[in-house]
Amino acid sequence: MLAEIKGLNEECGVFGVWGHKDASQLTYYGLHALQHRGQEGTGIVVSDGKSLKCVKGEGLVTEIFTADRMAELTGTTAIGHVRYATAGGGGYENVQPLLFRSQSGSLALAHNGNLVNANSLKHQLEAQGSIFQTSSDSEVLAHLIRRSGFSNMSDKVKNALSMLKGAYAYLILTENELMVALDPHGLRPLSLGCLGDAYVVASETCAFDVIGAEYIRDILPGELLIINEKGLTSERFSHSSTKAICTMEYVYFSRPDSNIQGINVHTARKNMGKILALEAPIDADVVTGVPDSSISAAIGYAEEAGIPYEMGLIKNKYVGRTFIQPSQSLREQGVKMKLSAVRGVVEGKRVIMVDDSIVRGTTSKRIVNLLKEAGATEVHVVISSPPIKNPCFYGIDTSTKEELIASDKSVEEIRQIIGADSLTFLSLEGMMKALGQTEGTQGFCTGCFTGDYPTEIYSDTLQYYYQKG
């Protein structure tokens, strides 16, 4: 049973266009801007009003979409997807958009997020004779739509969505409609924009900037947008919606140039660094950030603390899937993998190393060690988020509870394990303040820090996360 859950749809990126003659080209550039959200696989499905055409594959946007293949994707409406690299649930068939053809028409789906009741629903559907094509939770929606008794497409979709629990941003494409749905808690980001008369939707606003589109607004929790030749219609499929956007999107997942719920990600991170500098002033010579996601916070810290920011760590940007990992013997001789410390910058210095989070602690330990080997006299680790004590059920790949170092260790114990001279986490209040929230955590999901989840968690999902690995 657990094997089935392996295909959990982790954090991904989605992009859609309605009503533009270069729909698939725009989707290409949009997905390219969202590539950081998933490097395992990517696909585009386009509609010319009569039929759906699909190109997809395992690899990067620039690898899968060749000029030849793009030329086939003619049409004015398109959806696309980039998929996060997970260990288990790979395979061509799991690459999205998922496309379902039938004698009565076609349906394509692109999903970001993770359903927490996918297994129960799949179990029921299979008992009734349905055959699934993928091991992805995303496919459940297609079967629910097809089996829905309603005659009208939007009723079918709303009825089907109402049966899903968990996190989802769904783009749904038929021959003549683009539908956009966000779960009742708005756990994952999803924004609406326009480009002339065309509409665009994307997981992050950076995809709008790259195509020159204008941001309109974020999709609402529990909202179903229907875009067709009559224009754009907003409907609700859930009336008990309470916003709870994932905080980790700000902390490390999204691109610094994106805005989520009106907050710029780079600015939020810089604020986290500044507040950290106030919460935990440290006497040191240089501040450095772990590239790429912690640079903004490190610069904020340096600025607030008045300590020079230096490039003390450097990441090789040419690392790809085909990089050959050094053997154990070479690693022991000091061969680095992707990150190196800059001796000329850290030697003889007291270093403040800013990172966004600690999951298992192994990476932090390795980086502290790199800095010390390069001659840093002290390494003070400063984390721009609170300790992650609980798993995420909504699509962020933070592992099972037992793998989370903060789930059963104190800050001092973690410090000793990673070998730092001091270790500081940003407080929950500090993080909220950086996000412009003066009191409480309302509007944000902080489940991984607090264990307080916005939705019910199903027993089979729980079992998975507490035993995985």
Next chain:
Amino acid sequence: MLAEIKGLNEECGVFGVWGHKDASQLTYYGLHALQHRGQEGTGIVVSDGKSLKCVKGEGLVTEIFTADRMAELTGTTAIGHVRYATAGGGGYENVQPLLFRSQSGSLALAHNGNLVNANSLKHQLEAQGSIFQTSSDSEVLAHLIRRSGFSNMSDKVKNALSMLKGAYAYLILTENELMVALDPHGLRPLSLGCLGDAYVVASETCAFDVIGAEYIRDILPGELLIINEKGLTSERFSHSSTKAICTMEYVYFSRPDSNIQGINVHTARKNMGKILALEAPIDADVVTGVPDSSISAAIGYAEEAGIPYEMGLIKNKYVGRTFIQPSQSLREQGVKMKLSAVRGVVEGKRVIMVDDSIVRGTTSKRIVNLLKEAGATEVHVVISSPPIKNPCFYGIDTSTKEELIASDKSVEEIRQIIGADSLTFLSLEGMMKALGQTEGTQGFCTGCFTGDYPTEIYSDTLQYYYQKG
């Protein structure tokens, strides 16, 4: 005749190991660290003391060297090369190391730099019946060695080197020797290190850090190092050597974590930024750098000026050779290619944009435009090097004289062309000061700024640079 010069060996990276059982693996990691110096092609030649084996191809290190191919590269001495992407002189046969087999033994060459008398030498050699395999200038050395009358290998090599003019860092591998040569002006960087009992050489010290090797010293101008089972011997093939290391290596070409002639590149760049802030104080709200090479200078500027450093420009790191460029029509609609401005950061702000250099001016113009479109109220362009007024004949791809915008335009004219609110270049003295030089430019090549070249330039080379394009 000019077509022959097309294969000019542009700026590249070289790496070598002598006396380590994992020689080719270390070369793989070393080349990977030097990947920024060339993405067109790469190769490794390894010796097991009896014969030379070679793997090479057009592409990145992670693309060309698969685990299967690496397994074939057994031996204890290896040299490797990464090659810069040039428009014309591509092709598998030009990928280095070049390997020459004969009944009396084999010879492999890896070359960084550019010879200024390659055509004259090639002409003479062909007149005598020699057949060239490549259109690269690097091959000339092999023919000179083979035709040298001396019986001893080191004499042959020294005799051949003495006929070359221009810039070169050469690694020369035979079945049982590794030779390392640097031109009499030391125009290109080349360092020696060790890893236990093994010797390593690399274009940049960042390649030592990544494999855990210890830096010993830089190779001297006019020096020939011979490494074989008797150990390391240093010989001189030129006695009129005067050091003139390329300043552009500091300004933009090398990796920030490398040290050249004892100076850390990131620190040099940060210094350039600081001196610029003193030379040209500007009243503005934010400082931003053009990624990746100008980040250090921008941080230095911000620090010195007390203006916040922000991530106002972001580069998509997934751009590769296979990226499909947007059509003209899409570009006019605002589809960006690789770089985007961060509206959330620059909107309504007076922006200081730091870049390392201006070549043709088209890129600067595009970036200024990006920032203004994203809402910047003022864009002040600040360049961390003096105006480039002259071509480089030694391997840096700065185009022909007529393409260089600063060759015949004043700073004010350039400012108007790129649409900036102000434009400032670092002074030559400022640049020298950032490199720790208190007076004069001795020890550095500043040809592209001053037109004062350390070597004679041959007429056919001149002709090429003044007519190219």
Next chain:
Amino acid sequence: MLAEIKGLNEECGVFGVWGHKDASQLTYYGLHALQHRGQEGTGIVVSDGKSLKCVKGEGLVTEIFTADRMAELTGTTAIGHVRYATAGGGGYENVQPLLFRSQSGSLALAHNGNLVNANSLKHQLEAQGSIFQTSSDSEVLAHLIRRSGFSNMSDKVKNALSMLKGAYAYLILTENELMVALDPHGLRPLSLGCLGDAYVVASETCAFDVIGAEYIRDILPGELLIINEKGLTSERFSHSSTKAICTMEYVYFSRPDSNIQGINVHTARKNMGKILALEAPIDADVVTGVPDSSISAAIGYAEEAGIPYEMGLIKNKYVGRTFIQPSQSLREQGVKMKLSAVRGVVEGKRVIMVDDSIVRGTTSKRIVNLLKEAGATEVHVVISSPPIKNPCFYGIDTSTKEELIASDKSVEEIRQIIGADSLTFLSLEGMMKALGQTEGTQGFCTGCFTGDYPTEIYSDTLQYYYQKG
């Protein structure tokens, strides 16, 4: 609606093994022997008793199955498929075996033949909410099995099979069973063999020879063989079975070294040639056959007629999917594509050219022309089967009725069109005699010659065949 039928499963080849430690390797060699039955795509699914693993792709057996991929296919039971190249219904997802995973277990299918009621069944299943993965008719069976009310697997399968109409040889694999089913008319060939304790099944016996397996018997019309750890069980799912094996399998589709229903294909073809020589004695100098399928008949004709057999036509065996067709202009200048006439053999000669069948007539016309251009003074075309006047609904790709030249033209009209000096077809009685049938056509399907089909033909299928093209 017609578009759906495009995916008609044309003539293919299937192979299965039960109970051998090298099951997937044997399947590889078996499929390789059946490659002539389909070059579009191929796949193998293997069971290790716990789960099913699949490797498949578009291409030849030697292209799709690399040593690496084969190494993953561990298990003792396997089924495989080679797929015929059709114009429309291509695509990775249509490559067989089809594999269906569910929470209660997996199911893989390999199908040779063509169902005539696939569309009606698919229509019903989709109306009930089923989602199809492919455009292939073969998938219908999986849905019928999954929706069958029976609790026992063999009952489910028998119930599902009883709903199918048309031609099918099915291999069905679950984690612990291999099932083998043949339609109630036995339209397609399917044989059972053994290799030590292991059982093997294959579309043709040549696949047994290549792996050293022993032939046991042909599968019976309407039989379901179940092979599992209890051994082999034979059940019947149809009691109104009347054998009607496809005659075209003998005429051109099967390999000459295969035996079908105890009759060797080469021998049958040679007999057809001999009987033709008796039915239509011609005064000529040489006999030649159109390679490869007509060589046997040509040798039979030559032997009976006492006229020398010569290699008057030669086919380039290196033609593959990637062969670049000559342009119209080159074709007009005489550039041949795959077949050439041997001037040294036919010049100045009266040639009897033996071919297996005439479909549209264009190929025959081209070959007659080739022979005449090469100097043949007379070309007598002799066909080793009767005129094809009707389409095949059971998987042989003989086009629609209107494309069949013999559907509305007399033999004399066809002779004029193809430019032959004489044209002779084998009589239906002659063909039956060559197959050892002394009276009537019982036991054989002669639908394409006589229009007398063994099954009902559904209206949507009819519509397709009468309008295709």
Next chain:
Amino acid sequence: MLAEIKGLNEECGVFGVWGHKDASQLTYYGLHALQHRGQEGTGIVVSDGKSLKCVKGEGLVTEIFTADRMAELTGTTAIGHVRYATAGGGGYENVQPLLFRSQSGSLALAHNGNLVNANSLKHQLEAQGSIFQTSSDSEVLAHLIRRSGFSNMSDKVKNALSMLKGAYAYLILTENELMVALDPHGLRPLSLGCLGDAYVVASETCAFDVIGAEYIRDILPGELLIINEKGLTSERFSHSSTKAICTMEYVYFSRPDSNIQGINVHTARKNMGKILALEAPIDADVVTGVPDSSISAAIGYAEEAGIPYEMGLIKNKYVGRTFIQPSQSLREQGVKMKLSAVRGVVEGKRVIMVDDSIVRGTTSKRIVNLLKEAGATEVHVVISSPPIKNPCFYGIDTSTKEELIASDKSVEEIRQIIGADSLTFLSLEGMMKALGQTEGTQGFCTGCFTGDYPTEIYSDTLQYYYQKG
């Protein structure tokens, strides 16, 4: 030293066109017709009068030349090459045509045959400073041309050719000339044809038929044809020419539809079979040939003997480079590789098996065994050439002397080793008669049968052939 000889240029195929706007396309079809002469690698070099362009690679014609690559090969004169698969001397750089660029112009070479003094020449050239690009003997000619003192190109070439010993058919292409040379004994076939105003040359006439070209004549021994804008000029570079065409070209190497020196290959083979039937009448039930090269001889034998010809052996035509060989264990269980016996044809029969030659005897032994396992009661092996007792130095890959089973075994000993019931070789006189030679062997090379070679054999070559393996 011996390692150097590994790159011996084995039997290959060459093709050239002068003066046709589709020169490279015609070369593509010509090489495709010559594919049987070499499957390891292939290339085309084309001239547009100004420069030479080259496409080549390791693989089949249909694999290397894609439509994209062909589109680059614009020009009116082209040469091409297909290369035989040899164990050792592979590699991209050895694929022909070899292309040599220099400041004074380019030169491309395509060579069929084998030089017997390549090593001595290479040794001298390297001592003078020449660097070789390949391990092929063919390259020697380029260096001799370049070092030749003559000023005129045709004099340079004639002077260079006069230094070569052994077998060679050379096509030489410069920007504005196509030269065609055949060794003074005419050991390898080479024919001239025309297509309208264009000239074509090819190793075999089958390449003319496929492009619709007309045969003019065979190139003469010691002739140099020069084709340029002035037309076609015939010169002689050797005046002591005596024709000695390789008999093995007729026996097995050439395609049956080619004519060599006016003799059709299929007819020659059929004659060999007929003469064998007269020389060695055998009482048997069926005659079968080993596909593909022995079919003609088998049909001749059957016709003459009045015994039915049957398809007793069948070869899988889909075997390619990527075919996975069966493991030892599977081979012992009876898994066949490429050839199978047809039980339905040979069971219970006395079989005459016709093959073209016996080299090591292992293949014959395996085939006899296949037939016996398939139920043949007697297997009589009949060989359509005399015993091969000596190695070939001119390009036919018949192994070293010690590997040749007939070099030290009697016919009866060989019969026992291969397990045949009888063994018969065609007599030398019979073979000559089949080739229309009534007395003696004049005009043919019979070195491998008689040890009587038309040229001197150099000691290093001898040493190689007597020790190889």
